[in-house]
Every structure is written in structure tokens, then in C-alpha cells.
Amino acid sequence: MSATVETHAQDNHEVHHHKETFVTKYIFSQDHKMIAKQYLITGIIMGIIGILMSLIFRMQLAWPEKPNVLFEALLGKWAPGGVMDADIYLALVTIHGTIMVFFVLTAGLSGTFSNLLIPLQIGARDMASGFLNMVSYWLFFLSSVIMIASLFVQAGPAAAGWTVYPPLSALPMAQGGSGMGMTLWLVSMAIFIASSLLGSLNYIVTVLNLRTKGMSMTRLPLTVWAFFVTAIIGVVSFPVLLSAALLLIMDRSFGTSFFLSDIFIQGEVLHYQGGSPVLYEHLFWFLGHPEVYIVLLPALGITSEIIATNSRKPIFGYRAMVASILAIAFLSTIVWGHHMFVSGMNPFLGSVFTFTTLLIAIPSAVKAFNYITTLWKGNLQMNPAMLFSIGLVSTFITGGLTGIILGDSALDINVHDTYFVVAHFHLVMGISALYGLFAGVYHWFPRMFGRMLNKNLGYLHFWVTAVCAYGVFFPMHFIGMAGLPRRYYTNTNFPLFDDTTNTNVVITMFALVGGAFQLVFLYNFFVSIFYGKKSEQNPWKSNTLEWTAPVKHIHGNWPGALPTVYRWSYDYSKPGHEEDFVPQNVPLKEDEEELQH
Amino acid sequence: MTALLTIITLVFIGVALWQMGKIFGLAQLGTTANNQIANDKDNRINGYLMMGFLVFIYAITIICFIYIGDLPLVNNAASEHGQDIDNLMVISMIVIFVVQIVTQFLLHYFAYKYKGKKGQKALFYADNNTLEAIWTVIPVIVLAGLIIYGLFTWNDIMNVDADEDPMVVELYAQQFNWKARYAGEDNTLGLANVRLIDIDKANILGVDEEDPYAQDDVIVTELHLPVGKPVLFKMRSQDVLHSAYMPHFRAQMNCVPGMVTQFSFTPTVTTAEMRQRPEIIEKVANINKLRVENKEEIEERGQDLLYEFDYLLLCNKICGKSHYNMQMKIIVETQEEYDAWMKEQKVFANSLNL
Numbered sequence: 046m047s048a049t050v051e052t053h054a055q056d057n058h059e060v061h062h063h064k065e066t067f068v069t070k071y072i073f074s075q076d077h078k079m080i081a082k083q084y085l086i087t088g089i090i091m092g093i094i095g096i097l098m099s100l101i102f103r104m105q106l107a108w109p110e111k112p113n114v115l116f117e118a119l120l121g122k123w124a125p126g127g128v129m130d131a132d133i134y135l136a137l138v139t140i141h142g143t144i145m146v147f148f149v150l151t152a153g154l155s156g157t158f159s160n161l162l163i164p165l166q167i168g169a170r171d172m173a174s175g176f177l178n179m180v181s182y183w184l185f186f187l188s189s190v191i192m193i194a195s196l197f198v199q200a201g202p203a204a205a206g207w208t209v210y211p212p213l214s215a216l217p218m219a220q221g222g223s224g225m226g227m228t229l230w231l232v233s234m235a236i237f238i239a240s241s242l243l244g245s246l247n248y249i250v251t252v253l254n255l256r257t258k259g260m261s262m263t264r265l266p267l268t269v270w271a272f273f274v275t276a277i278i279g280v281v282s283f284p285v286l287l288s289a290a291l292l293l294i295m296d297r298s299f300g301t302s303f304f305l306s307d308i309f310i311q312g313e314v315l316h317y318q319g320g321s322p323v324l325y326e327h328l329f330w331f332l333g334h335p336e337v338y339i340v341l342l343p344a345l346g347i348t349s350e351i352i353a354t355n356s357r358k359p360i361f362g363y364r365a366m367v368a369s370i371l372a373i374a375f376l377s378t379i380v381w382g383h384h385m386f387v388s389g390m391n392p393f394l395g396s397v398f399t400f401t402t403l404l405i406a407i408p409s410a411v412k413a414f415n416y417i418t419t420l421w422k423g424n425l426q427m428n429p430a431m432l433f434s435i436g437l438v439s440t441f442i443t444g445g446l447t448g449i450i451l452g453d454s455a456l457d458i459n460v461h462d463t464y465f466v467v468a469h470f471h472l473v474m475g476i477s478a479l480y481g482l483f484a485g486v487y488h489w490f491p492r493m494f495g496r497m498l499n500k501n502l503g504y505l506h507f508w509v510t511a512v513c514a515y516g517v518f519f520p521m522h523f524i525g526m527a528g529l530p531r532r533y534y535t536n537t538n539f540p541l542f543d544d545t546t547n548t549n550v551v552i553t554m555f556a557l558v559g560g561a562f563q564l565v566f567l568y569n570f571f572v573s574i575f576y577g578k579k580s581e582q583n584p585w586k587s588n589t590l591e592w593t594a595p596v597k598h599i600h601g602n603w604p605g606a607l608p609t610v611y612r613w614s615y616d617y618s619k620p621g622h623e624e625d626f627v628p629q630n631v632p633l634k635e636d637e638e639e640l641q642h
Numbered sequence: 643m644t645a646l647l648t649i650i651t652l653v654f655i656g657v658a659l660w661q662m663g664k665i666f667g668l669a670q671l672g673t674t675a676n677n678q679i680a681n682d683k684d685n686r687i688n689g690y691l692m693m694g695f696l697v698f699i700y701a702i703t704i705i706c707f708i709y710i711g712d713l714p715l716v717n718n719a720a721s722e723h724g725q726d727i728d729n730l731m732v733i734s735m736i737v738i739f740v741v742q743i744v745t746q747f748l749l750h751y752f753a754y755k756y757k758g759k760k761g762q763k764a765l766f767y768a769d770n771n772t773l774e775a776i777w778t779v780i781p782v783i784v785l786a787g788l789i790i791y792g793l794f795t796w797n798d799i800m801n802v803d804a805d806e807d808p809m810v811v812e813l814y815a816q817q818f819n820w821k822a823r824y825a826g827e828d829n830t831l832g833l834a835n836v837r838l839i840d841i842d843k844a845n846i847l848g849v850d851e852e853d854p855y856a857q858d859d860v861i862v863t864e865l866h867l868p869v870g871k872p873v874l875f876k877m878r879s880q881d882v883l884h885s886a887y888m889p890h891f892r893a894q895m896n897c898v899p900g901m902v903t904q905f906s907f908t909p910t911v912t913t914a915e916m917r918q919r920p921e922i923i924e925k926v927a928n929i930n931k932l933r934v935e936n937k938e939e940i941e942e943r944g945q946d947l948l949y950e951f952d953y954l955l956l957c958n959k960i961c962g963k964s965h966y967n968m969q970m971k972i973i974v975e976t977q978e979e980y981d982a983w984m985k986e987q988k989v990f991a992n993s994l995n996l
Binding site: 135205211216219220221308314319356361363365392399404407410411415426427443446462498512515522528535536543577578585640 | 655656660676677678679680684685687688689691692695698699702703706710711726727730731734735737738741742745746748749750752753756757758759762763764765766767768769770773774777778781782785788789792793795796797799800801816817835836837839841848877880881882883885887889890892893894895896898899900901903925928929932933943945949951954956957958959960961962963964965966967969
């Protein structure tokens with residue numbers, strides 16, 4: 046097996062020494078490193094748009110219905126006289142959610158780091174199919190363009206919430222955004238899913254078939270394990286969302302009744318009969334919940350790698366970490382009903398989903414404790430990537446714990462769809478995954494561009510972001526427990542919630558400061574690509590294979606033969622070695638034992 | 643003009659950041675071996691900042707509990723099962739609170755305590771089955787407790803006890819308001835379907851005019867409930883998804899077009915009694931203080947300046963443009979008051995334009 050891999054890889058290497066034109070190198074590239082950069086840059090651009098939207102609607106929530114010059118400038122006809130329109134508010138929260146979940150934290154995170162790290166860390170020349178990989182990126186690009194284009198249609202973009210539940214999303218007369226905007230949303234998502242599937246299949250095949258000699262599954266870095274399992278979850282669950290999107294398109298455009306029944310709207314009875322929106326909810330959340338882990342697992346994988354490297358210690362409990370990734374992946378596909386406790390589904394199902402949901406806390410707790418133990422008696426190198434990784438563990442714990450309340454059907458009744466939920470999922474998947482993305486960028490920037498990011502700007506970026514993230518989302522739990530529903534354009538019609546006004550102002554302040562300081566990152570990122578300090582071959586003294594490849598961009602990753610692997614990737618501070626790290630391609634010493642794992 | 647100002651501001655921010663970057667760059671010129679990798683000084687400073695951040699997390703927790711912690715309606719449940727939910731909530735919160743305090747301490751303290759120094763070597767410690775067994779088993783036990791407690795509570799809430807003879811009330815949702823339909827003396831709702839809606843005859847809920855059970859139904863826009871009597875709500879929606887959310891009663895159920903959903907509870911505190919509770923008096927006083935401060939704004943909106951406590955039914959599932967203002971007042975009163983109010987209402991048979 047390994048012999049054939051090597052022969053094949055050698056052939057590959059010979060073939061790829063052709064001259065590259067600008068177009069094949071930078072645009073229609075089939076090289077995984079370039080595709081990773083394309084994903085990252087596109088993800089960053091989408092991230093800027095998504096975060097900007099959140100700042101706009103946060104200002105509306107803090108100072109409701111007040112004229113705001115920024116609204117007038119940015120929203121145009123949707124903010125006559127600078128006062129935001131209620132429809133565009135819903136559109137902003139909808140597109141913010143869609144962009145952040147799918148375009149930034151799925152494609153931007155997984156697309157970047159799966160592409161960059163899978164071949165480099167398993168010792169492969171490239172992905173199994175460079176062509177499909179290229180198609181995957183360009184489909185993602187196309188879907189991004191369509192999603193952005195949908196912002197500019199006459200009646201406004203999709204505005205039914207990122208879950209786009211029918212009938213609201215199915216009936217143009219129910220809401221302006223459910224017309225052309227919604228059509229574009231569905232088309233964009235269908236293309237996005239195709240892109241995601243091509244990517245995932247490629248990752249799975251690559252990990253299974255192209256590992257270099259000696260790279261057994263139990264020697265894989267946890268990053269690769271996380272990307273691998275994430276790809277499997279994606280392949281299992283994304284097609285279900287595609288089916289939901291297609292059925293919704295049928296209902297909208299061809300008069301079928303999959304999700305619609307008995308509707309009277311604007312003075313007329315519609316012909317739909319026999320469908321149910323609850324069916325859509327099931328289909329949506331069958332992807333929607335695994336999606337949380339599609340977003341989170343790569344971030345946790347990145348964190349595992351960075352915490353071990355910067356602690357100069359092996360990751361604690363490698364086997365348990367792999368087992369908990371697998372357990373989380375399995376459980377994630379049988380908990381979707383916890384989004385639907387009060388949807389009208391049978392209460393018995395509610396009991397089942399409560400049980401499976403709370404089980405997820407066990408592997409999650411194991412992961413959190415293992416991270417903490419990895420820090421114990423380490424020699425912590427506080428690089429910006431390390432700070433973001435520690436920050437991730439912190440928000441993962443804070444956000445994860447409130448999941449115990451939301452996953453409990455009896456408690457969910459009263460906090461369902463309130464700001465408590467918003468606080469919970471932003472901390473546990475939004476901020477955590479964003480920290481994973483930042484950690485990955487700070488850590489692998491030298492590998493991508495051959496230069497270092499400025500560390501002091503990195504520190505500034507982390508500390509302000511960390512304070513603001515808690516400042517924004519921690520108080521939100523409390524206004525949620527006060528019963529404040531999410532997706533309200535303004536709360537002024539409920540004097541009951543008047544005492545949340547000041548809290549909302551504080552939250553918005555933190556959001557604005559936190560948002561503004563992301564500019565520090567952008568500046569650091571784009572300037573360092575060209576002017577950053579040249580990096581060493583292995584700046585973080587890491588064990589994994591990507592640091593043995595030359596920094597210079599070459600097709601095939603390693604100039605000569607592929608490296609051979611003799612040990613796992615976590616031999617940090619191993620007794621009997623001079624240095625505090627032993628790269629995976631260093632053979633075992635004569636009397637050295639490989640750690641049994 | 644505003645667009646121009648915005649652009650100028652953004653340019654200035656950009657310039658400021660650029661300058662900042664230059665300063666950082668210059669500041670680093672003098673230091674030796676500046677390779678943008680953390681050195682001992684960075685480790686030390688960030689180690690201290692980690693402890694500072696731990697203090698920040700604790701502080702924001704305490705501040706939230708003290709200053710906005712009285713916002714939650716905890717301990718003011720106005721329904722029978724609400725008490726059980728609140729107890730479960732308090733227990734879960736205590737568990738969460740303890741775990742949060744301990745784990746955040748360990749995480750940030752270790753980040754401070756084991757900050758790296760040149761020449762120091764970390765402990766090679768890759769596995770310990772006993773430890774891992776411990777932190778697998780402890781969550782299992784705690785969660786088993788919470789799951790069992792939670793499931794019993796859930797089953798109690800969701801299983802409607804037919805022996806209790808609940809009063810049947812339909813909650814009817816449409817963009818963007820609520821209606822309630824009482825079942826009348828026979829306590830049976832007449833059949834209804836949106837296809838039977840006849841606006842000209844004022845049959846706005848699509849109630850079957852032929853159905854004998856429908857004749858004594860009563861349709862209202864303000865929900866009155868007698869205290870201490872179990873109510874079984876049947877939810878319907880005519881257009882899109884809505885959610886009937888009654889936070890004070892710890893009650894919520896989606897209204898789904900094409901199907902009837904249900905939720906049942908027993909109100910235990912009348913509106914008048916609730917208004918007399920010290921926590922509510924304090925909350926209302928606090929709100930009114932804020933409202934007086936913003937007097938002009940509130941009068942501009944055409945609202946009453948002073949707020950008086952009332953139970954509410956809110957829409958809690960995004961339903962379109964005016965989702966944020968889809969509400970119905972709920973009044974819980976004594977049986978006598980309720981009967982007197984009910985007597986004044988028109989029954990369905992008499993409410994139609996014929």
C-alpha cells in the first residue's frame with residue numbers, strides 16, 4: 046500500500062514541473078495551497094460583510110428607530126431619513142447568519158485549513174483530485190457572488206431568518222424578502238452545498254488514500270482527524286439540506302405542497318394542502334445541527350494542534366480526543382430535534398432528543414478537560430495563535446454550559462428563541478469557531494505566505510476581541526432569561542422590556558469596539574503578506590510535516606521524495622531528546638519506544 | 643454628504659491604523675532577534691493578562707447577576723408547572739455556575755502559572771486513564787441527574803391530564819395579531835378551517851357555521867383566564883409560523899399552518915396579585931423611572947407614559963415585518979370576575995353579519 050503511494054506520488058511530482066501561467070497559478074489553480082488561500086481571502090471578505098451587518102443591526106437595537114447617518118449611507122432606500130426599515134432589519138439578521146455560518150465558518154474555516162493542512166500534514170503531493178478541488182472553490186465563489194447579489198434586488202434579500210422556515214420563506218406575499226431575494230438565497234445555497242460536497246469527498250479520499258509511508262491513522266495530527274470527521278458529517282448531512290432547498294423551490298415555483306397547507310393570506314385562500322412546515326424543520330435541522338459541529342470541529346482540531354505545540358507538551362489523551370471527535374460526530378446526527386421542542390412535534394420525541402442532546406456534553410467535557418490538562422506543567426509559548434486557542438477553550442466552556450439549559454426540553458420552553466439562545470450559540474460556535482479561524486491564521490500564516498504576522502498587533506487584536514466577545518454575549522443571557530425574543534426589530538412596543546434598554550446599549554458598545562478592532566487584524570494580515578518579517582522554516586518548532594516542506598510555492602509540496610513518518614506528531618519535550626520537539630520524520634532512536642496510543 | 647463623511651472617517655481610521663502599524667514596526671527595530679515569535683517577556687505579560695482576563699470573566703458574571711440579574715422572571719412563575727421549571731432552572735444554573743468558575747480558573751491559572759521560560763522543559767505527560775475515567779464519569783452522573791429530573795418535568799408539562807377537565811381555548815395567530823376562541827359552555831371548539839373564512843360575514847377564523855359545537859364559541863382579542871383552573875390551549879395559524887410565548891407562565895408552543903398544536907397550564911396568580919408582589923413593584927418602578935426620563939420619546943410614539951404590569955402573549959417565531967409588535971394582553975382573574983367578563987361577550991352564532 047505505502048509502496049504504491051510512493052510510486053504514484055513520484056509520478057505526480059515529475060508531471061507537475063510544467064510552467065505555470067498567471068491564470069493557472071493564481072486563478073484556476075489546482076494546487077491545494079493556492080486554493081486554501083483563495084478560500085481564506087474569500088472567507089475574510091464575506092466575514093467583513095457579515096460582521097458589518099451585525100454592527101448595523103446592533104446599532105438599531107441600541108438606539109431603535111433613531112435616525113443614523115450610517116444607516117442612510119449604507120442602506121440607502123431601506124433607511125429613509127436614516128431610520129431603518131423593519132424589513133431590512135430582518136434581512137440583515139438573516140444574511141448575517143447565513144454568511145457567518147456557511148460562508149465564513151464553514152467554507153472560510155474548513156475550506157482554508159482542510160485544503161492547506163490535509164495534504165501537507167499527511168505527506169501528500171496534493172489533494173486526491175486537484176480538479177474537483179478547483180471546481181469546489183469556484184462553486185463556492187459563485188454562490189458567494191449570488192448571495193451578495195441578492196442584497197440588491199428590488200424587494201430586498203431573504204428575510205425569514207437564516208433557517209428560512211416556510212411558509213414565511215415560501216410566500217412572496219408574506220414578506221418582501223420572500224420574492225426574488227429568497228430565490229437567489231436558495232440558488233446560492235444549492236451551489237454552496239455542491240461545493241461543500243465536492244470539497245468533503247476530496248478530503249475524505251485524500252486522508253484515506255494518500256497518507257505517506259508510516260502515517261498510520263493513529264499517527265495523524267488531531268487537525269487532520271477533525272477535518273476528516275467534519276468532511277464525513279458534511280457528506281452525511283448537507284444533501285439533506287439540499288433536498289429541503291429543492292422541495293422549497295418546488296413549493297415556491299411549481300405549486301407543490303411539501304411544506305404548505307391551509308393558508309389564508311391577504312384575503313385569499315391558497316391552494317396548498319397536506320404539507321407541513323414541521324417536515325421542513327426536520328430536514329433543515331438534520332443538517333442544521335451537524336452544521337454546528339462542521340463549524341466547530343475544525344476549530345477544535347486547530348486548537349489541539351496549537352495548544353500542544355505552544356505548550357511544548359503532547360496533547361493530553363490523544364485517544365480520548367479522537368474518540369470524543371467521533372462520539373460528537375455520531376451524536377450530532379441524532380440531536381436535531383432539540384431545535385424543535387416547541388414546534389408541535391410529539392412530546393415523546395422531545396424526551397428522546399433531550400436525552401441524546403445532553404449526552405453530547407460528555408465528549409465535550411472530555412475535550413475541555415484534556416485541553417486544560419495539556420496546559421498543566423507545560424512551557425507555554427504565548428504566541429497570538431496560542432492566545433486565541435486558550436480563548437476558544439474559554440468560550441467553548443462558557444457557551445457549552447448553557448447548552449445544558451437549552452438542551453433540556455422542559456427549560457427550553459421558556460428560553461426558546463430568546464436572546465439566551467443567541468448568546469449561547471454565538472459563544473459556543475460563533476466566537477469559538479472564529480477564534481479557531483484566527484488561531485489557524487496566526488499559526489499557519491508563515492506556512493501560507495512565508496512571512497510572519499506582527500505579534501504585537503496580534504496581542505492587541507486578541508485581547509480587545511476577547512473582552513468584547515464576553516461583553517457582547519454574556520449579558521445577552523440575562524436579557525434572554527427576562528423573556529426578550531430574538532429577531533425583534535425594536536422592543537419599544539413592550540414596556541415590559543424597557544429595563545433591558547441600557548443593557549442593549551452596553552452590548553452594542555462592546556460590539557462596535559470589537560468590530561472596529563478587527564481592522565487591526567485585517568491590516569496585519571494584508572500588510573504582512575507583502576512586508577511581514579520573513580519566517581524561518583519551522584518558526585513554532587512544530588512536529589508536523591508541513592514545516593518540513595519548503596516555504597517556496599512549489600507544486601507537489603516536497604522537492605525530492607516524500608517524507609517518511611516514524612512517530613506521532615506530539616513528541617514534545619520527550620525525555621531523551623536534546624530539543625523539546627521531535628518532528629514526525631525523525632526515526633526512532635535505537636532504544637527509544639514509540640508511545641503506545 | 644453623509645456618505646462622504648463616512649468615507650472620510652473610514653480613511654482616517656485606515657490612516658490611523660497604518661501609523662499604528664508603523665509605530666509597532668519601528669518599536670521592534672531595536673529589539674534583538676525579533677522574529678515575531680513570543681519571547682519570555684511576551685509569555686510573562688500575556689500570562690498576567692490571562693489572570694486579568696479571569697478576573698474580568700468573574701467580574702462580568704457578578705455585575706450581570708447584580709445589575710441585570712433581577713430582570714429574569716425566575717421565581718415569579720404564574721403557573722403551576724412554572725414552579726417546577728424554575729426549580730430545575732435554579733439547579734441547572736448552580737451546576738453551570740460551579741463548573742464555569744472552576745474550569746475557567748484552571749484554564750486561565752494554568753496559562754499564567756506555566757508561562758514559558760527559555761531553557762525550561764515541559765513535562766512529557768501524554769495519558770492517564772484514571773484521570774480520563776474520572777472526568778468522563780462525573781459528567782455522566784451529573785447529566786444523568788439533570789436528564790432524569792428534566793424528563794419528568796417535561797412529561798408532567800406536556801401530558802395533558804384529561805381528568806382535570808381543562809377549559810379549552812384556541813389561540814389563533816395571523817400576521818400580525820392574536821385572537822382567542824373560547825369553547826363556550828359545551829367546552830368543545832367548533833370545527834374550523836381557513837377555507838371557511840368569510841370576511842364579509844365577519845367569520846374571520848374560519849369557524850364552521852353549521853357545526854353545533856361552534857355556536858357558543860366566543861372570539862375575543864384579549865385573553866381572560868380564571869385563576870386556578872387548568873387551561874388547554876389549541877394553537878392555530880392562518881398564514882405563517884408563529885409562536886405563542888407566554889413567558890410569565892413558562893409556556894410556549896408554535897402555531898403551525900395546517901395543524902393544531904397544544905399546550906396546557908394552570909394559572910396560579912391573578913394579575914392583581916402579581917402587581918402587588920414586591921419584585922414586580924420594584925421592576926415596574928424601575929421601568930417607570932426610565933420611561934419618565936425618556937418622556938418625549940415615549941409620547942412621540944403615542945404610548946402611555948407610565949407602565950402597569952400585565953401578563954402578555956408574544957409572538958416568538960419570526961413571522962414578517964411587524965413580528966416585533968404581535969402581542970395580546972392576558973388577564974388572570976378570579977372565577978367571578980371571569981364569569982362576569984364572559985357574560986358580556988358575544989357568542990359566535992350572534993357575531994356573524996348575516
